[in-house]
Every structure is written in C-alpha cells, then in structure tokens.
Amino acid sequence: MIKTLKVSSIIFACLGFFFLLVSVLSGLNYPDYWQAIQDSTASIDNISKSVYVFFLLSFSSYILGDYFENFSE
Amino acid sequence: MFNKDVLKKIDKETVVSVLIMIAFSLVPLIWFRGNYLIGFGDVHKSIDFVTFLKTLKNPWDGYRNTGFYNFNMAVLFPSSIIMFPLYWLGFSSLNIEKIWMVVSTFFPMFFMFLFLSEYWENKTSKYVSAAVSIFYVYNPLTMLSPINLATSKYPVFLTLPLACYLVFRIFNSTLWVRKIRLGILLAVSSILISGSISNPAELAPFVVIVTTFLVYNLLVTKEKIKHAVLISGVLVLTTAVCMWVLSSTFYNQFMRRDVFTGQLETFSAGGTYIFDALRLFGFWALNHSFGPVPYYSYAAHFYSLSGILSTYLIPVLVFIPLFLLHHKRKDKLKLLVSMGLVFIGLFLVKGSNSPFGAWYKMMFDRFSVFKVFREPYAKFSLISLFSYAVAITYTLFFLNEKLKGKIKHSVEILSIAFLVLTVSIAYPLFNGDLLSDFTFGRIKQSRVIVPDYWKELRKYTEEVEIEDRILTMPHTWYYAKSFIWPSGYVGRPYEIFVDGNTISRRETNPLTHGDELINTMYNAVNHYNESHEEKYFNIFVNLAQILDVSHILQMNDFDRLNYEDETFMFHLWGRDEMDRFYSELSSHYEKIKSFGFLTPEYLMSIPHILGGPNIYRVEGTATTEDYMSEYSNQETLQLYKIKDEKSLGKIYSPNYIVKTGNRDNLIALLASKDFTGLKPLYLEETIEDAFEDQNIEIDYQKISDSRYKLDIRNMPKNPFFVIFNESFDAGWKIGEKCGFFGCSKTHSSTHFISNHYGNGWVLYPKETQTELYIVHDSEYRFKIGVIISFLALFSCLLLYIKADKVALSLPKGVKNKKK
Known part of the structure; x- marks a missing residue:
C-alpha cells in the first residue's frame, strides 16, 4: 500500500510534467494563443487543468504514503 | 543588546550577494527618464507634514460607505517614512522619488534573502538565495502590477518575508530572551502593514503564509506550550499595535456586519486560467485594452514561442521537488510545507475557473466576507510567488548538489543562469517597457508631471478655505484616467490636489452608488449635446438640484481621444458652448452660479x-x-x-x-x-x-x-x-x-x-x-484605537528592554537557557 502510493506519486508527477510539456507545445500551434485559451473548445486550458490535478495527486499520494509509513513505524 | 554573532556570519558570499541585490535595486532608475514616476513628489511637496498628520486624523474621508481607511493615508504612509525626512534635508521631489523607488525595491529583496537563508538553514548557497530574492522582486506579478507603484500591495510584499524570517528566527533561537525580543519586533513590524492597507483583502497572503509557518513551527518544536504562549502574546500585541487603523474595520466587520456584507453581495467570483496562473501571469488586464489602447503593450510577447518557453521554466523548477520528496532528506517537512503553499496559492489564484472552481465559488457564495476576493489574482498571487521562490531555492540547491564536483563554480553558474531567466521573463521591468510612453490618443503612461493649473486650484482652495463640495465634470472611472497632459496622465494625485471637497473625485467604485447619480448627469449632458432635447436638460437640472450644485468645473484636460467609442464619453465644450449652456442653465436653475474650466476663478461652492x-x-x-x-x-x-x-x-x-x-x-x-x-x-x-x-x-x-x-x-x-x-x-x-x-x-x-x-x-x-x-462617530473609534496603539507600543518597548526578566518568569517546566 505504502509502496503503491509512493510509486503513484512519482507516476503522477511524471504525468504532470508530461501534460505541462504537451500544453506548451500544443498551444504553440495556435496563431492566437490567448484566443485559444479563452475558447472553451480549445484543449490548452483543459490540458493545463490536468497539470494542476496530476501534480496535486502526486503531492497528495506522497503525503498519504508518508503518513502511513510513519504510522506503521 | 547587540549580538556579535551576527558579524561573524557575514562572509564573502553574503557581501557579494548583498552587493548584487543593491545593483538590481537600481533598475527602477531607468524608468524615470527625467520625469516623475508616481507623482508622489508633487503630492508630498504640496501636502506638508502638518497636512499629512491632519490626513491621519481624518478617519472619515476616503471610503465613506464602507468605512475602509482613508485612501490618502494608504497612499502616503509607506513612502512618508522616507520622503518627509528627505524633504526636510532639502532633496528635490524627483530625487526623493528615485531614492524611494530604489529603497523600496531593495528591502523586499533583502528580507527575502534573510528569510530563504533562515528557512533552509543556510544549507543553500547565499548566491542561490540572492538570485531567488531578485526573482521575488522581478517577476510576472510585479511586472503586471508593479508592487512599488501599487502602493496598497507594497507593505505586504515588503513585510511578508520579514515576518516569516522573524517567525523562524524565534523558533530557531535557543535563548528565550532573544525569542521574546524577536517576537516584539514581529509585532512592531506590523505597523507598516496596518498603516497602509486600504483594502483588508490585500492581507490574505500575509495571513495564509505566516499562519502556516507558525503552525508548522509549533508542531515541530519541543516546547509547544511555551511557544504557544509566546505566539499568542505576539498576536495580541500585533493587533493592539495596529488598533490605530484597525478600529474602524473591526467596527464595520462586527457591529455593522449586515451593511458590510450587503454591499458585497452584488459581486461575482472571478478567476484566472490555470494555464496562466501556473506561470504567475493571470492578471485579467494583461490581454485587454481600453478601446484601441492595450493595457500592456508587451503582452503579445508572452504568448509567443520564446515567451511561453521561458515563462514555463518557472513551474518546471517549482515542481521538480515533487520527485525529491522521495529521497530521505532532513528538510523534507519544510519542502512539504512550501509545496502545500504552492497548491493553495494556485487554487486561490485561479478562483472560480476549473479545476475545483466550484469549491471556490461555493466559498464565495456561502461566506459573505469571502466576496472581497472577487478578483483572486490581485489578492492571492503573492502566495504563489512566495511559495514558488521557496520551492525554486530548494530545486537550485538540489541541482547544485548534483553538479558539485562535476562542474567548477556550479553554484555561481546556476545562480547566474537563474538570474538570466528572471531578466528574460521580466524584461519590461529592465528596459522600461513596463511604463508605456505617451503618444496622444494612443496609450496611457505613468510618468507624471501634475500641470500647474491643478496646483493653482489647490492653492486657491487652501487660501480661501473653501469647505464646500466641488463637482468636476467629467469624473473618471477605473482605467479611464488619461488626461491630455504633456507628460502623461495622472490617476490618484488629482484627487488629493482638490482635497476633500469634490463630490465626484473618486473613480467609479462599485460601493458608491452616488456615482450613478453623477454618471446620469454626464450622460444627460452628452445626450443634450447631441439632440438638444429638453428632457435631458431637465434631468441634468433636477439632479443638480438634488446635489445642491451651484458651480461646476469642466476638466478640459481629459483625454477624450481615447474614449470616443465609450458610452461615458463626455462632450467637452469650448468657451462659447459653455457660456451658452450656462446661460440656459441659470434661467432654469437659479442656484447655478458658474460653469467653467478647471481654474480657480470658476470654482464653485456648495455650503x-x-x-x-x-x-x-x-x-x-x-x-x-x-x-x-x-x-x-x-x-x-x-x-x-x-x-x-x-x-x-x-x-x-x-x-x-x-x-x-x-x-x-x-x-x-x-x-x-x-x-x-x-x-x-x-x-x-x-x-x-x-x-x-x-x-x-x-x-x-x-x-x-x-x-x-x-x-x-x-x-x-x-x-x-x-x-x-x-x-x-x-x-x-x-x-x-x-x-x-x-x-x-x-x-x-x-x-x-x-x-x-x-x-x-x-x-x-x-x-x-x-x-x-x-x-x-468613527472619530471616537479612531481616538481610542490610537490610544491603544500607543499603549501597546510603549508595552513593546518595555518588554524589549526587560525581556530577560520576562523570560525568567516563564511558566514552570520550561527551562530558560541563558549563557
């Protein structure tokens, strides 16, 4: 369980960085970047939301893992 | 009382770091280009110290409806500490403004440097701390809302790292005498904030971060009870010291709560896109314009390839520690705290936007007081900036550990690389693009020389001691403050020049319904000018009667070229048109005594x-x-x-x-x-x-x-x-x-x-x-607040001197370590 959480934390962090990269690169395809972000159909902002969520998941699963680790000790 | 250990800690790295920070503090000098920057010079020159004290004595003026603090005080207080003594020493207005800008840039940097060194317990190199401290002052947040120009934000920006430094110094000190003295310094330093907060919502970053650090330190410390007593004492003293300015806020929050919250009910929750929030952008005005005039001429750069790539290196550096947590490190807990602040900051800055926007909206709808955070970027982005700085310091420290031994001077190279990144992102602060140059009808600019006739008007009002109201037309509203002045526009200062007496001297404020009346009068004049229909003239006359208007001044230096397409465009008349309107007006409304240009001879009076x-x-x-x-x-x-x-x-x-x-x-x-x-x-x-x-x-x-x-x-x-x-x-x-x-x-x-x-x-x-x-009755609250503040300050002084005796008489079970 502890190990799963810690591995998940790293995987989520990797996914966060992956989506960060994707959001930057995908945004570059738009001629008007600002307009693309404002447009709800555009994917940039949705990808950016994933960045926040994955980093948050990584952080949360680490804390949980750390908590259980200390608790089991 | 002086601690000789401090001198021993000053090494070559510290000296070089401080010198580099001083060099970076000189950057604002390039913004001036021969003119005033914020117009404070003129304001201070015409408002002498006696007038300033009178302003402090005047709790009623300013945000009348809400009882928020005197705006003049908020603008004047932080700079006054430096400016008034320099005036007495004979410095020119322009030089004083330059000195203020340099000093006000250096100190936040220096306090951040102290804090970062203390927080990471000197494990990081001083060069890294200095580089990140420079980033704390030069970054997208300060670029979009230049902190030392946006005066109401400045005190929190300045005192936040200082307060955090003192918090950690208190807990890290072994001597209880020193802990108590540091606690008193923390309480006294709050005066800087209290004296200049025109909007209590600006305090949010300070409260969130300092509380987090206090709780963290209390949890990890061994002497919890003793520290809790100390921190409670500091909080009580802090509140007491600030009572000279907090009394009215307390009154409004607790005694007139229905009025206070009722005024906020019309607000809706705003927010910024997480895409921009991640890289510290997100100010709503970045990509907007007023008519054809963009607010930020350089905004397009930050949506181009180089702009996006450079700005996104910031969140990359911030989130790298997510991997580092898995190493067995002693300072893991501190890293967790700083990363937690990063997530809290981002959640708050993005406001009602997803992800989790519904949670923010729920808080906004459910708690009336939360409505003061309708524009989250301006209120919360300091949390992001501060926590980013703490996390980036750790990343750079970690990278240095890995590179040490492999590359010579790795720490210097890393620090310089980060400084280059900082300069490339915040380049408008370094080349002066931050302040747009003025071209008639094109763009607002911030370099200010207040025209002489405004000064004459002010002088005249003082000489004849006019205590009446002045109706100036048109009044101005948010972001529509341009005037056709040779050296640019002025925002706030004109309000101070015609001090205290104008009805419409503030920009449109969502809390002042009185402005609706004024707007209606302007529109009536506009419509009348176009159609000459009598009903518009009647509206004007009727509303003038409600306000008891007897004289009206036309601000002919208003820059109408910028606002041709706007609903609120006010027609500016020439002398003949004004005379014609006045003669027609006076035949319908005998109380009108004059209607004229913005000059003393046309000044009106309303008893x-x-x-x-x-x-x-x-x-x-x-x-x-x-x-x-x-x-x-x-x-x-x-x-x-x-x-x-x-x-x-x-x-x-x-x-x-x-x-x-x-x-x-x-x-x-x-x-x-x-x-x-x-x-x-x-x-x-x-x-x-x-x-x-x-x-x-x-x-x-x-x-x-x-x-x-x-x-x-x-x-x-x-x-x-x-x-x-x-x-x-x-x-x-x-x-x-x-x-x-x-x-x-x-x-x-x-x-x-x-x-x-x-x-x-x-x-x-x-x-x-x-x-x-x-x-x-706010006068009485103010007086009581001042008395409490003086007593608290006196107690602070006494406690500081007698700290050793207080430390000795601490509760039982607590050992007082003394040399």
Whole structure:
C-alpha cells in the first residue's frame, strides 16, 4: 500500500510534467494563443487543468504514503 | 543588546550577494527618464507634514460607505517614512522619488534573502538565495502590477518575508530572551502593514503564509506550550499595535456586519486560467485594452514561442521537488510545507475557473466576507510567488548538489543562469517597457508631471478655505484616467490636489452608488449635446438640484481621444458652448452660479451645512412622482435599479420614499420611534407653504473632516431642520457639548436622509441649545484605537528592554537557557 502510493506519486508527477510539456507545445500551434485559451473548445486550458490535478495527486499520494509509513513505524 | 554573532556570519558570499541585490535595486532608475514616476513628489511637496498628520486624523474621508481607511493615508504612509525626512534635508521631489523607488525595491529583496537563508538553514548557497530574492522582486506579478507603484500591495510584499524570517528566527533561537525580543519586533513590524492597507483583502497572503509557518513551527518544536504562549502574546500585541487603523474595520466587520456584507453581495467570483496562473501571469488586464489602447503593450510577447518557453521554466523548477520528496532528506517537512503553499496559492489564484472552481465559488457564495476576493489574482498571487521562490531555492540547491564536483563554480553558474531567466521573463521591468510612453490618443503612461493649473486650484482652495463640495465634470472611472497632459496622465494625485471637497473625485467604485447619480448627469449632458432635447436638460437640472450644485468645473484636460467609442464619453465644450449652456442653465436653475474650466476663478461652492426651509428640496426634483414615473424606465437612470436595502445606497429607489403629507406629519414621523432614519421623506405641500414662518440661520466652523461646530441664530419657535450636505451615514451625530470622547447629549433619533443624499435632523427648539456639534462617530473609534496603539507600543518597548526578566518568569517546566 505504502509502496503503491509512493510509486503513484512519482507516476503522477511524471504525468504532470508530461501534460505541462504537451500544453506548451500544443498551444504553440495556435496563431492566437490567448484566443485559444479563452475558447472553451480549445484543449490548452483543459490540458493545463490536468497539470494542476496530476501534480496535486502526486503531492497528495506522497503525503498519504508518508503518513502511513510513519504510522506503521 | 547587540549580538556579535551576527558579524561573524557575514562572509564573502553574503557581501557579494548583498552587493548584487543593491545593483538590481537600481533598475527602477531607468524608468524615470527625467520625469516623475508616481507623482508622489508633487503630492508630498504640496501636502506638508502638518497636512499629512491632519490626513491621519481624518478617519472619515476616503471610503465613506464602507468605512475602509482613508485612501490618502494608504497612499502616503509607506513612502512618508522616507520622503518627509528627505524633504526636510532639502532633496528635490524627483530625487526623493528615485531614492524611494530604489529603497523600496531593495528591502523586499533583502528580507527575502534573510528569510530563504533562515528557512533552509543556510544549507543553500547565499548566491542561490540572492538570485531567488531578485526573482521575488522581478517577476510576472510585479511586472503586471508593479508592487512599488501599487502602493496598497507594497507593505505586504515588503513585510511578508520579514515576518516569516522573524517567525523562524524565534523558533530557531535557543535563548528565550532573544525569542521574546524577536517576537516584539514581529509585532512592531506590523505597523507598516496596518498603516497602509486600504483594502483588508490585500492581507490574505500575509495571513495564509505566516499562519502556516507558525503552525508548522509549533508542531515541530519541543516546547509547544511555551511557544504557544509566546505566539499568542505576539498576536495580541500585533493587533493592539495596529488598533490605530484597525478600529474602524473591526467596527464595520462586527457591529455593522449586515451593511458590510450587503454591499458585497452584488459581486461575482472571478478567476484566472490555470494555464496562466501556473506561470504567475493571470492578471485579467494583461490581454485587454481600453478601446484601441492595450493595457500592456508587451503582452503579445508572452504568448509567443520564446515567451511561453521561458515563462514555463518557472513551474518546471517549482515542481521538480515533487520527485525529491522521495529521497530521505532532513528538510523534507519544510519542502512539504512550501509545496502545500504552492497548491493553495494556485487554487486561490485561479478562483472560480476549473479545476475545483466550484469549491471556490461555493466559498464565495456561502461566506459573505469571502466576496472581497472577487478578483483572486490581485489578492492571492503573492502566495504563489512566495511559495514558488521557496520551492525554486530548494530545486537550485538540489541541482547544485548534483553538479558539485562535476562542474567548477556550479553554484555561481546556476545562480547566474537563474538570474538570466528572471531578466528574460521580466524584461519590461529592465528596459522600461513596463511604463508605456505617451503618444496622444494612443496609450496611457505613468510618468507624471501634475500641470500647474491643478496646483493653482489647490492653492486657491487652501487660501480661501473653501469647505464646500466641488463637482468636476467629467469624473473618471477605473482605467479611464488619461488626461491630455504633456507628460502623461495622472490617476490618484488629482484627487488629493482638490482635497476633500469634490463630490465626484473618486473613480467609479462599485460601493458608491452616488456615482450613478453623477454618471446620469454626464450622460444627460452628452445626450443634450447631441439632440438638444429638453428632457435631458431637465434631468441634468433636477439632479443638480438634488446635489445642491451651484458651480461646476469642466476638466478640459481629459483625454477624450481615447474614449470616443465609450458610452461615458463626455462632450467637452469650448468657451462659447459653455457660456451658452450656462446661460440656459441659470434661467432654469437659479442656484447655478458658474460653469467653467478647471481654474480657480470658476470654482464653485456648495455650503456644507444649512438650516431652515430653503434647503429641504421637494418640488421640482427627482423626488416627485411625475419625475419618477417618467424616467424610471430609462436604462441610464441606474440609480433607480437599486433594489437591495442592505446595500445602503446613498440614493434610494422611489419605492423607499415615504410620503409624509404636510409638515406636521413629516415632523411627527421623524420623531416617532418606528422611524429608522434610512428612508428618504418628501412633503406633498410646497416648501414655501410648509416653512413660511421660519428664518433660521446657522453659522458653522469646520474643525476637522469628522467634526463641525454649529451656532444657531434666530432660533425658531417651531421644530426645524439642520441639513448636512455630506453623504448620508448613520455614523453622523448631532449633539451638544461634544468633547474628546463623546457628546453630553445627541439628537440621533431624528436623523434622516435629506435631499436623497445628505444628512438631515429635525430639532426641537425647547430641547436644543444654540451651540451644537456634528461629529462622525468613527472619530471616537479612531481616538481610542490610537490610544491603544500607543499603549501597546510603549508595552513593546518595555518588554524589549526587560525581556530577560520576562523570560525568567516563564511558566514552570520550561527551562530558560541563558549563557
């Protein structure tokens, strides 16, 4: 369980960085970047939301893992 | 008292780091280009220290409706500490402004440097701490809202790293004497914040971060009880020291809560895209313009390839520690705290936008006080910036550990690389693009020279001691402050130049419904100018009567070129047109005495206090039913759309007007216990008929903005009115023998809204003396607050000197370590 959480934390962090990269690169395809972000159909902002969520998941699963680790000790 | 250990800690790295920070502090000098930057120089020159003290004494002026603090004070306080002494030493205005900009840039940097070194317990190199401290001052947040220009944010920006430094110093010190002294310094340093907060919402980053660090330290410390006692003492002292300015906020928050929250109910939750929030951008105005004029000329760069790639290196550096947590490191807990602050900051900055936008919106809807955070970027982004700085320091420290031994001078190279990144992102701060240059009709700019005629006007108002209101047309509103001045526009300073007396001196404020009235007058003039329809002229005349306007000034230096497409465009007349309008106006409304350019000879006057029948207007004003029915459907008359009684709009909708019949009924109603005083009244008979038997005269003297002394001559036999032409507020009291802390007797039960706008009282001759006072009760709260603050400061001084004795008498079970 502890190990799963810690591995998940790293995987989520990797996914966060992956989506960060994707959001930057995908945004570059738009001629008007600002307009693309404002447009709800555009994917940039949705990808950016994933960045926040994955980093948050990584952080949360680490804390949980750390908590259980200390608790089991 | 002086700790010699401090000198021992100063090494070569520290000296070089401080020198680099000093060099970076000189950057604002390139913004000046020979002109004033913020116009404070002129303001300070014309407002001497005595006037400044008077401003402090004037708790009523400023945000009248909410009781927020005197705006003048908020603008003047932080810079005054440096500026006034320099004036006395004979420095020029421009040089003083330059010195202020350099000093105000250096200290946040320096305090951040101290904090980072303390937080990571000197494990990081001083060079890294210095580089990140420079980033704390030069970054997208300060670029979009230059901290040392946006004065109300500056004190928190300055004191946040200082307070955090002191918090960690308190817990890291082994000597309890020193802990107590540091705690007192922490309490006293809060004066800087309290003295200049015009909007309490600006305090949010300070509260969130300092509380987090206090809780963290309390949890990890071994002597929890003792530290809890110390921190509680500091918090009590901090509050007490700030009471000189907090008294009114406390009063509004707790005693007049319904009014306070009612005013905020119209706000909706805003937010910024997480895409931008991640890289510290997100100010709503970044990609907007006013008409054809963009707010930030350089905004496009940050949506181009190089701009996006460079700015996204910031979150990359911030989130790298997510991997580092898995290493067995001693400072893991501190890293967790800083990463937690990163997530809290981002959640708050993005506001109602997803992800988790619904949570923010839920808090916004459920808790009224949360409504002050309607624009999250301005309020919360300092949390992101601060936590980013802490996390980036750790990343750079970690990278240095990995590179050490492999590359020579790895720490210097890393620090320089990060500085290059900082400069490339915040380049508008370094090349001066931050402040746009002025081209007529193209763009606003911030370098300011206040034209001489404004100064003459101010001088004139001081010489002739005019205590009356001034109606300037057009007034300006948020982000529409450009004037056709050779050296740019001015925002706030003009309000101070025509100090205290103008009705429309503030920009449109969502909390001041009075501005709706002013807007309506402007629109009426615009429509009249286009169509020459009589009804628009009548609107203007009627509203002028409500406000008792007798003279109007036209601000001919308003830059209309920028606002041609705007609804609020105000037609500026030439001399002939003005004369024509004035002659027509005076034939309809005899009280108009002049209508002219912004020069002293056209200055109008509106008496503050009047008595008797000649001022309680009923007929021929907007209060008549015919008028209401005719114009209530017009969209331009926004003032009739106010529905929420809690909002305490100063101009009420017709639904709230109480018909009273004849004069006797009116007086009976005013005297009855059921009358709340919050509803406007009007008579159904003519003024002349109702008050034909009265010939009252009132002499008055303005003692301060919150206190007037009245002398009633020709005391009538029947009940009579006293009208005070200041915006209605329940805090105004009329009373007798008013001393330092209160009046021996007040006549508050008959307080009502006069002329839909001002304060009125009905007084009974038998119960009234000829000498009266009108006092705003915030004056007493302010005085009590000042006394508490002085006592608290005195206690701080005493505690600082006697810290050793206090430390010795700490609770049992707590050992006092002493050398």
